[in-house]
Every structure is written in C-alpha cells, then in structure tokens.
Amino acid sequence: MDWTALSLSLELAVWTVVILLPVSVGTGRWLAYGRFRGKGMVEALVMLPLVLPPTVFGFYLLVSFGRTSPIGAFWQDMFGHQLVFSFEGLVAASVIFNLPFAIQPAQRGFEAIPLEVREAAATCGMSPFRSLWKVELPLAWPGVMTAMVLTFAHTLGEFGIVLMVGGSIPGETKTIAIAIYDRVQAFDDKSAGTMAAALVAISFLTITVTFWLSSRVGRRLT
Amino acid sequence: MxxxxxxxxxxxxxxxxxxxxxxxxxxxxxxxxxxxxxxxxxxxxxxxxxxxxxxxxxxxxxxxxxxxxxxxxxxxxxxxxxxxxxxxxxxxxxxxxxxxxxxxxxxxxxxxxxxxxxxxxxxxxxxxxxxxxxxxxxxxxxxxxxxxxxxxxxxxxxxxxxxxxxxxxxxxxxxxxxxxxxxxxxxxxxxxxxxxxxxxxxxxxxxxxxxxxxxxxxxxxxxxxxxxxEVAAMFSAVVVAQDEDGLTRLDAATGPIFLPGALGPPGTRLRVRVLAHEVILSRARPEGLSAQNILPATVVSLQQGDDPGVMVHLAIGGDEIVARITRRAASAMQLAPGDVVHVILKSMSVARDRIALAGQAGQVGQPLP
The missing domain is CATH 3.40.50.300 (P-loop containing nucleotide triphosphate hydrolases)
Known part of the structure; x- marks a missing residue:
C-alpha cells in the first residue's frame, strides 16, 4: 500500500473540489438561467473533456502548460519551477478535465428551480446574492452536491491525463491510480489489489454519503 | 401613495x-x-x-x-x-x-x-x-x-x-x-x-x-x-332569515328577495351579482309566476348596442340593475326613461358564486400600524 500516493490523490481531489465549487455554482447558474447566443457552444465546450480521449486531452494540456507556452513561461517566472510534472500543474489539469462533472449537475439543479420562485425572491426584496444564498442554493443543493462528489471520485480515478501532465514523481505527481499501474507493471499484484480495493471503498463511501444527503434534502421540502 | x-x-x-x-x-x-x-x-x-x-x-x-x-x-x-x-x-x-x-x-x-x-x-x-x-x-x-x-x-x-x-x-x-x-x-x-x-x-x-x-x-x-x-349589476343585501324550504330571505334596497341555500346567519351582509341577460321585465305586475322575486323599478336609460339586444338600466331603491332584452321586446313594451316596470328575478338564477360577503372591517385581526 502506497500511503504517499493515496494521500496525494486525496489532496488533489480536495483542491480540485475547493476550486471547482464556486465555478460549479457560478457557471451552472449562468448556463441554467442565461438566454444568449452561443449558449450551445459554451455547453458543448464544457462537455468536451468528457468525450476526448485522455491522452489527446493530456497532450494538449502538456503543450499549453509546457515551458515554451505563455502559461508555462509565466509560471516558471513567477514560481521558479515548471508547471508540468508538478503538483500545481496536476491541480490545474484536474480542474479543467473535471469541468463537465462540476458544471452539468449543478446546472440541472438550478434549472429545476421554477422561474416563478426566483421572481418571487426578487419581488420579496431579495438582492440577487441574497436570493442565491437563501433560495436558490438550498434548492439547487442536491445538484451542486452531486457535482462535487463526482468531481472528487473522478479525480481519484483519473489516469491518462495525470500520466501525461504529471508523469509519475513520488510525492509530487504519483497518484494512487498511477501507483496501481506501477505495481501491476512490477508484478506486485498484492499491493495493486490492496490499493484498488481501497479506491473502491472510498468511491463507494462517497457515493453513499451523497445519496444519503440528497435524500435528506428531498425530505426537507415536505 | x-x-x-x-x-x-x-x-x-x-x-x-x-x-x-x-x-x-x-x-x-x-x-x-x-x-x-x-x-x-x-x-x-x-x-x-x-x-x-x-x-x-x-x-x-x-x-x-x-x-x-x-x-x-x-x-x-x-x-x-x-x-x-x-x-x-x-x-x-x-x-x-x-x-x-x-x-x-x-x-x-x-x-x-x-x-x-x-x-x-x-x-x-x-x-x-x-x-x-x-x-x-x-x-x-x-x-x-x-x-x-x-x-x-x-x-x-x-x-x-x-x-x-x-x-x-x-x-x-x-x-x-x-x-x-x-x-x-x-x-x-x-x-x-x-x-x-x-x-x-x-x-x-x-x-x-x-x-x-x-x-x-x-x-x-x-x-x-x-x-x-358578462354584463351584470351588483347590489348589497342583508340576510334576514332562512326559510324551511331552503330559500334565504334577504333584505335589500330593492325590497325582500329570496335566494337559494344557506347564506349565513341573520345580519350577514352580502353582495349579490345579477347577470343582465337573466333579468325579465314586465309592464304589469305579473301574477301566478314561478319566479319568487318581483321588484318594482324605474327605467333610467336604454342603451342600444350593435346587436339585436338593448341594455335597460333600472333604478331599484338606491341600487341599479341592468336587464338585457331584445330590441323587439323593448319597442313592443314601448319602454322609455322614467317608466315604472317590474323586474323579475328567478331565485335560482343567482348562483352561489355570484354572492360574496361584504367587507366587514375590523373583524379580522388588528389593522396594520
């Protein structure tokens, strides 16, 4: 059991969720309520990581984060080390490839709020921010929660993109999914089996907790 | 405000x-x-x-x-x-x-x-x-x-x-x-x-x-x-008593009228809506009629639309009632403003949902400061 890899994976998942929570709420709400030209394009763009092969997606991230790219060069100047093959680079990649998981369910959650209820919030004197906090978030919460759990679980399991962007540096970019692959390559089936089982347990637990929480939300309405 | x-x-x-x-x-x-x-x-x-x-x-x-x-x-x-x-x-x-x-x-x-x-x-x-x-x-x-x-x-x-x-x-x-x-x-x-x-x-x-x-x-x-x-008149009335046959006797400026159903305890103030096309007019006071409400009224004005109907506005007590009759009937009766006629209302023609409690201020809670 590679504890370093496991804790690295959990750390990566937590950072991804923390960064994506406001993005999920903001973009999900915008796409749910907004009526504008090119909305279909934006939605398609958000969904793109879902259908692209991880190697293709990882390749483009590697190129755009690399030292010769503007982003990569800027990072190098600011922090003195390169973005690719670092934990920060991994977080950035993780945030991007999780966009569909973080935005779609939240968007559905906001879409489920009747227009009349939002208008009622406004005519009750609630500012847009107060309406979000008091009315919309409590109602869209199951969607936002699902988004965050999917993001968390998906980050733990992502393999291809992590390998392309991060490589396999122990303690820096070697996540548990990479570690499992690594162990299998070394014919260490026992370790691979233990880690795979741990990943199954964690994923199962997260999903169960979500279902429990959203059923509680459902009950709150009656 | x-x-x-x-x-x-x-x-x-x-x-x-x-x-x-x-x-x-x-x-x-x-x-x-x-x-x-x-x-x-x-x-x-x-x-x-x-x-x-x-x-x-x-x-x-x-x-x-x-x-x-x-x-x-x-x-x-x-x-x-x-x-x-x-x-x-x-x-x-x-x-x-x-x-x-x-x-x-x-x-x-x-x-x-x-x-x-x-x-x-x-x-x-x-x-x-x-x-x-x-x-x-x-x-x-x-x-x-x-x-x-x-x-x-x-x-x-x-x-x-x-x-x-x-x-x-x-x-x-x-x-x-x-x-x-x-x-x-x-x-x-x-x-x-x-x-x-x-x-x-x-x-x-x-x-x-x-x-x-x-x-x-x-x-x-x-x-x-x-x-x-939908043309209709509205007058206010007060419940006097409920008779044993189910009709409620109301007191109105128009004189006593009878309406079906229990409309509340005596003293209840009501507003009654009467549709113009359900009002019948008669020159003489009719006898032996099934309608229970026969009220004397004065013609105030006649209003000619572009259909075969005429709106007759009538004063009954302090209230006004509107009757919609055919142009032919109006000319046969030779109706003119100032004429005294009898208004006939069928009790059953005043549906339950055309009656509302009149406002009774101060009965529900305290007024807002």
Whole structure:
C-alpha cells in the first residue's frame, strides 16, 4: 500500500473540489438561467473533456502548460519551477478535465428551480446574492452536491491525463491510480489489489454519503 | 401613495395603456388570456421592461425609460402574489413570510399569518398545505414588506370553486388592512365585480375601458371583448332569515328577495351579482309566476348596442340593475326613461358564486400600524 500516493490523490481531489465549487455554482447558474447566443457552444465546450480521449486531452494540456507556452513561461517566472510534472500543474489539469462533472449537475439543479420562485425572491426584496444564498442554493443543493462528489471520485480515478501532465514523481505527481499501474507493471499484484480495493471503498463511501444527503434534502421540502 | 402606470411597447407583446390606482383602492385588470394583462403586471414589478414606460409608486420612480430609470424588481417596494403562489418550498409558512422582511420579525410574521387565518400552520412546509392555504401564505408574504403596491396575478385560478368563494371573502375581509394600491389581474368578470372598486378592461394590450366597477360592468361596449353575457349589476343585501324550504330571505334596497341555500346567519351582509341577460321585465305586475322575486323599478336609460339586444338600466331603491332584452321586446313594451316596470328575478338564477360577503372591517385581526 502506497500511503504517499493515496494521500496525494486525496489532496488533489480536495483542491480540485475547493476550486471547482464556486465555478460549479457560478457557471451552472449562468448556463441554467442565461438566454444568449452561443449558449450551445459554451455547453458543448464544457462537455468536451468528457468525450476526448485522455491522452489527446493530456497532450494538449502538456503543450499549453509546457515551458515554451505563455502559461508555462509565466509560471516558471513567477514560481521558479515548471508547471508540468508538478503538483500545481496536476491541480490545474484536474480542474479543467473535471469541468463537465462540476458544471452539468449543478446546472440541472438550478434549472429545476421554477422561474416563478426566483421572481418571487426578487419581488420579496431579495438582492440577487441574497436570493442565491437563501433560495436558490438550498434548492439547487442536491445538484451542486452531486457535482462535487463526482468531481472528487473522478479525480481519484483519473489516469491518462495525470500520466501525461504529471508523469509519475513520488510525492509530487504519483497518484494512487498511477501507483496501481506501477505495481501491476512490477508484478506486485498484492499491493495493486490492496490499493484498488481501497479506491473502491472510498468511491463507494462517497457515493453513499451523497445519496444519503440528497435524500435528506428531498425530505426537507415536505 | 398612488401607483401611476404608463406603458407603451411594440411587439412581441404590444402594449398601450395608462392608468392610476389610489391607495387602498382595488383595481381589477381584466381581459382574455393573451390580452397582455399579466405583461402589465410584470412591467410594474420590473420582471419585464416595455420600450416606453413610466411606473411611479408613492412618489418613487420605479421605471422611466425616458430618464433611463429602471429599478430591478428587488428594489421596487412591492408585494406580488403569483398565480401558482411561488412559495419557497424549503421554508415553512412562517419562514416564507419572514423571507420578505428586511429585518425578519417572527412576531410580525406570526401576526400576518393570523390575519389570513393560518395560525397553527406556521411551521408547515408548502407541500403540506392545501392550495387555499398556500394562497394565504402568499398573500401574507406579499404584505410582509408593507409594500407601496400589491399585485395579485390571477390568485384564485388554481383552487376549486368552494375554496375560491372562501378566499374571495378572505380578501374582502382583508381590505381594511390593504392601505396600498392593489391590482388584481383576472379573466373572471364575476371575481372582478365581487372584489374590485374600479376596473380596467384591456384587449390586445390596449385599454378598452376604465371606470368604477358598477359602471364598467353595466356597459355593453366595454364588455364586448369579454362577452356580452358578462354584463351584470351588483347590489348589497342583508340576510334576514332562512326559510324551511331552503330559500334565504334577504333584505335589500330593492325590497325582500329570496335566494337559494344557506347564506349565513341573520345580519350577514352580502353582495349579490345579477347577470343582465337573466333579468325579465314586465309592464304589469305579473301574477301566478314561478319566479319568487318581483321588484318594482324605474327605467333610467336604454342603451342600444350593435346587436339585436338593448341594455335597460333600472333604478331599484338606491341600487341599479341592468336587464338585457331584445330590441323587439323593448319597442313592443314601448319602454322609455322614467317608466315604472317590474323586474323579475328567478331565485335560482343567482348562483352561489355570484354572492360574496361584504367587507366587514375590523373583524379580522388588528389593522396594520
């Protein structure tokens, strides 16, 4: 059991969720309520990581984060080390490839709020921010929660993109999914089996907790 | 605290009308579905912006396209009761009311729920309330802000008829506490006549007629868009006694009248709506007739429409009744203003839903300070 890899994976998942929570709420709400030209394009763009092969997606991230790219060069100047093959680079990649998981369910959650209820919030004197906090978030919460759990679980399991962007540096970019692959390559089936089982347990637990929480939300309405 | 509304818009929803509502006045905005009445309400609330418009409430300009003023809905100090109530489903009745307050005040919210007779149900979520109860929560919530204008968007259309009668009585009872301009959007002429002081009839976004309810309801030209069969008069009456055969005896300026069903204990004040096409006129006092209500009246005026009918306006005591008869009948009877005739009302022609409790101020809770 590679504890370093496991804790690295959990750390990566937590950072991804923390960064994506406001993005999920903001973009999900915008796409749910907004009526504008090119909305279909934006939605398609958000969904793109879902259908692209991880190697293709990882390749483009590697190129755009690399030292010769503007982003990569800027990072190098600011922090003195390169973005690719670092934990920060991994977080950035993780945030991007999780966009569909973080935005779609939240968007559905906001879409489920009747227009009349939002208008009622406004005519009750609630500012847009107060309406979000008091009315919309409590109602869209199951969607936002699902988004965050999917993001968390998906980050733990992502393999291809992590390998392309991060490589396999122990303690820096070697996540548990990479570690499992690594162990299998070394014919260490026992370790691979233990880690795979741990990943199954964690994923199962997260999903169960979500279902429990959203059923509680459902009950709150009656 | 007058509400001034002045709206003009070209497609997709054309509008061209202006009206004002005084404080404490209930104005019914009537028209067919698609006539633009809900759009008018949405323009007042700031949920839609016409091309050229001005809305002022209590001296505050909410919207003036000429001056570039357009306050967002939450900065317009108003209360809205939506057609489907739009209660916040995750909040209890009490929390719904408190949600509309600048500084939540549990006692004041409780008092408002008491005012709409919902005390005891304060902790229920909307899903656990009946349609009528939800509507009352919505009314209490709309009042919670002490709004400069109260807008009611077809608030009685989503409940069954028995509940509607009850809610009508409720609104009439609340009138003493509604000291702001109130606009009621409805397509039910009956409802408008029972509840409103003044009416605005709109068709295709344009104002057809504006005036006191009794005047508009007796004017066939104004009601052409709504259907001539809606022309009706309204008079007030007091319950005297209920007879053993089920008829209730009422005292009115018109003299005693008999209506079916139990209408409340003696002394109950009612408003009775009589449709013009259900009124029969007779020169001589008829004998041996099945109709129970025969009332002497004086012809005030005859109004000729462009159909084969004539509207006869009649004075009975202090009230006015309208009869719609054929032109042929009017000339055969040689009716002229000043003539004395007998008005015949069939007891059964006054349906239960055309009777409403008259407002009895001070009976429901204490007035708002």
């Amino acid at each position: 007058t509400l001034v509304v002045d709206l003009k818009a070209e497609g997709p929803i054309p509008l061209d009308l202006s009206f004002r509502v005084a404080e404490g006045e209930l104005l019914a905005l009537v028209g067919h579905s698609g006539s633009g009445k809900t759009t008018v309400l949405r323009s007042i609330a700031g949920l839609w912006t016409p091309t050229d418009a001005r809305v002022m409430a209590g001296g505050t300009v909410w919207l003036d396209t000429g001056q570039g003023v357009n306050l967002p809905p939450h900065r317009r100090h108003l209360g809205v009761v939506f057609q489907n109530y739009a209660l916040f489903p995750h909040m209890s009745a009490l929390q719904n009311v408190m949600a509309a307050m600048q500084t939540p005040d549990r006692r004041e919210a409780g008092r408002l729920l008491e005012l709409v007779h919902l005390d005891g149900l304060a902790d229920r979520k909307p899903a656990k309330l009946s349609g009528g109860q939800q509507q009352r929560v919505a009314v209490a919530r709309a009042m919670a802000r002490r709004p400069l204008a109260l807008l009611l968007d077809e608030p009685f259309s989503a409940v069954d008829r028995a509940t509607r009668d009850q809610l009508h009585a409720e609104i009439i009872g609340l009138r003493a506490h509604l000291n702001m301009p109130v606009i009621l959007v409805t397509h039910e002429m009956n409802e408008a006549q029972l509840l409103a002081d003044r009416m605005v009839v709109i068709d295709k976004g344009c104002l057809l007629r504006e005036g006191p309810t009794a005047e508009v309801m007796a004017d066939p030209d104004a009601l052409r868009a709504m259907g001539i069969r």
